[in-house]
Amino acid sequence: DSSDIVEVQNYVQANHKEPDADMFGTAEGKNVFMISLESLQSFVIDNDLNGEEITPFLNELKENSYYFENFYHQTEQGKTSDSEFIVANSMFGRSSGAVFFTHAQNEYNATPNILGENGYYTSVMHANNRSFWNRDIVYDSLGYDKFYDVEYYDVTEENSIGWGLKDREFFEQSIEHLQEQPNPFYTTFITLTNHFPFELEEEDKMIAEGEFRSGTLNRYFPTVRYMDYAVEQFFNDIKEAGLYEDSIFILYGDHYGISTNHNGSMAEYLGKEEITPFDTIQLQRVPLFIHIPGHEGETIDTVGGQIDIQPTLMHLLGMNTKEDIQFGSDLFAPERDSFAVLRNGSFITDDVVWTNNTCYNKETGEPIEDEEGVDACGEYAERATSDLEYSDKVIYGDLLRFFEPNNENLTDDENSQNENEED
């Protein structure tokens, strides 16, 4: 009931971290590009295959962005939809099934809900059917103004591969939609080409496939390379359209692309003897770039996850989150705990990885045995469990129905006006 929300609120507020004063509001009023990079894992960044860079554009982008090298996806079976949910709400998806199906019509205080109330136009661009992953229903609950689904794109056999419209064409056609949107906008772009089974036409292959036993891993390299190229062209088009300067860009990998079924080939590629459970966790890292024109950026090693994006973004836009129910924390917050919980209960800190009922030393990748392990991982275990349980509690009980967002995001004048109206 409604008293439960107070308990959750007390819990999250006790973990709230104050934003970095220099970063808070640095992107106030800017357009926000949220770019979901299909199946992109961090292991390809600054890496190569037979001497050829896999992500030349993203490697360059990394040099003038805030790049988070210890950032984890937190998705489960809901895949892309889980990542969308986590990023928008700073809450976890489900341990099985997809929250996009089971709790589509809950009350949410998602980023599009909040930005919509603060003068933003909010939309999603994704060239798939609008009901896929139940998106049409969920997007209403999250507060999106518009969903540019497949109907808004010119899709032909020639410009499609695998799951649909090729990324290059998708971005190209998205520019027109962008230009008709009111400013400032918050728009999510969901790419598609780098999706299992990673099909690509010969003419689009900019690097050769791998030659490992796993055809999946082999094909992954050229499709990643293609997505990298598509994003590069998108940045060029954005600049040409005059949309670059007044915008900020958040690019993130939605979930892993290469499952543990391909461990043999993965080990070979990475030059390891085997992929241990510790390595499997480290392979759940996905890239996060926060690109703010005019900022030099830096590579940041704090441990974080998709759940941290909402508070991070809101603070960049100059909005307070102190009163909000968010399970993540601002990645720039000076006092933040370097910490990420995966949906299966595994967790990562600066020093340890807990998975498979084993506490691993992060530096060596070796298990920390017995009591020592209990000590090393124990202090975070409770936090990990509580984060997941409280988040579930909010979703299963639809508890945000009982939550009154305190709109501190308005300017002072507007706040006092609102107070007067309420009086």
Ligand code: GP9
């Ligand atoms: C489908 C796209 C891919 O619209 O988002 O979905 P996935 O299989 O990655 O969840």
Ligand code: MN
């Ligand atoms: Mn996906």
